[in-house]
Amino acid sequence: MKVTVTWGQDTPAYATEVIEVPDDANDGQIIEAVMARADAVGNLVFDPSYDWTGLRAVEISAPDGRVIDNDVAIEPSGEDLGLVVRNVMSGAVSLEAMLHEAERQNIVPAQEVIGALKLAGDAMAARKALPEIPSFTPYQLVIDAFACNQDGDSPSYAAIEVKPEFLAKIARVSAAASAAGIRVAHVDADNGIWSDPDNSLRMRDSELVVYPQHGAGNTSFWFRGHPKNADYDCETRAIDLNDLITSVSTDGELPSGFERDRGVLFYDGGAGTAIDLRDLYFEGSDAEH
Known part of the structure; x- marks a missing residue:
C-alpha cells in the first residue's frame, strides 16, 4: 500500500511524498520504512556537519486518510532529507548535482521532493541576484x-x-x-x-x-x-x-x-x-x- 509522508523540521513542511510499503505492514513497520527512506535520501548528503536535530516526519497517513503518526523524530547518522533540502536552499549543492548523485547511486527521489527542492533552489538563485541589504538606523x-x-x-x-x-x-x-x-x-x-x-x-x-x-x-x-x-x-x-x-x-x-x-x-x-x-x-x- 502507499502511505503519505510529510517531511518537515519544526516549521513548515519541506515536502510531501508517497512511499510504498507492504500491504500487511503494521504501524510500527510503516514507521520503520519511513525512517529507512530518510536514510536512503540521506545518501545524497555532502556535508555531514549539518545539525539535523528536529527533522520530523510531521505526518504519516494511510490511503484511507487515517493518521498513523504525526510526530516521528528522524535520527539517522547525521544524514537526512532535511540536510539535502538545506544544502539545495543554501546553494551549497545544486539540484542538478543532487540528481546526478542520485542517478549514480540508483536512487529515485520522489517527484514531490524534487519539486520542492527545485522551487527552493530557484528562490535562492533569485535572492542571490538581488542587492545586498546594508545595516542602517531605522x-x-x-x-x-x-x-x-x-x-x-x-x-x-x-x-x-x-x-x-x-x-x-x-x-x-x-x-x-x-x-x-x-x-x-x-x-x-x-x-x-x-x-x-x-x-x-x-x-x-x-x-x-x-x-x-x-x-x-x-x-x-x-x-x-x-x-x-x-x-x-x-x-x-x-x-x-x-x-x-x-x-x-x-x-x-x-x-x-x-x-x-x-x-x-x-x-x-x-x-x-x-x-x-x-x-x-x-x-x-x-x-x-
Whole structure:
C-alpha cells in the first residue's frame, strides 16, 4: 500500500511524498520504512556537519486518510532529507548535482521532493541576484499616494518605518515570486500607514505589492489600500528597491524622486509633490487630492 509522508523540521513542511510499503505492514513497520527512506535520501548528503536535530516526519497517513503518526523524530547518522533540502536552499549543492548523485547511486527521489527542492533552489538563485541589504538606523519613509479613480479622494501619503528587516522582506518576497513565476506578489500591510487624520476614508485591506525582478529589471514595490465606502483603490508611488537601498546608504545626492528633511525620507516618484509632502507630514495635517 502507499502511505503519505510529510517531511518537515519544526516549521513548515519541506515536502510531501508517497512511499510504498507492504500491504500487511503494521504501524510500527510503516514507521520503520519511513525512517529507512530518510536514510536512503540521506545518501545524497555532502556535508555531514549539518545539525539535523528536529527533522520530523510531521505526518504519516494511510490511503484511507487515517493518521498513523504525526510526530516521528528522524535520527539517522547525521544524514537526512532535511540536510539535502538545506544544502539545495543554501546553494551549497545544486539540484542538478543532487540528481546526478542520485542517478549514480540508483536512487529515485520522489517527484514531490524534487519539486520542492527545485522551487527552493530557484528562490535562492533569485535572492542571490538581488542587492545586498546594508545595516542602517531605522528611519521614516513618507510616500506620495493617489486615488486610482481620478475623481476619488485619497490619503496624501503613506508613512512607514523602514528597517533592514523590511528591505530584506521585500527581497525575500521578490525572490520567491520570481522563482515561482509569479508576476506580482501581495503581502498584508497595516491599515495605519495611511494619512487619514479625521478617519474619513477609513482605509482597509492594505497590502504591500512587490513586483519581482524580471530579467534586467529591478524589484519595485508600492502600497495599496481601499477606502471603506469607495469602489476604487488608493496606491502609493512605486519605489525601486535599489534606489531605496542607495538612499539609506548615502548622505549625499539621492536618487530621483527622493528628498530628505530632518531625518525623514520623502518619495514622490517624480510627481513634484515632495515639498507638499514635507509640509503635510511635519504639520500633521492632510489634504485631499
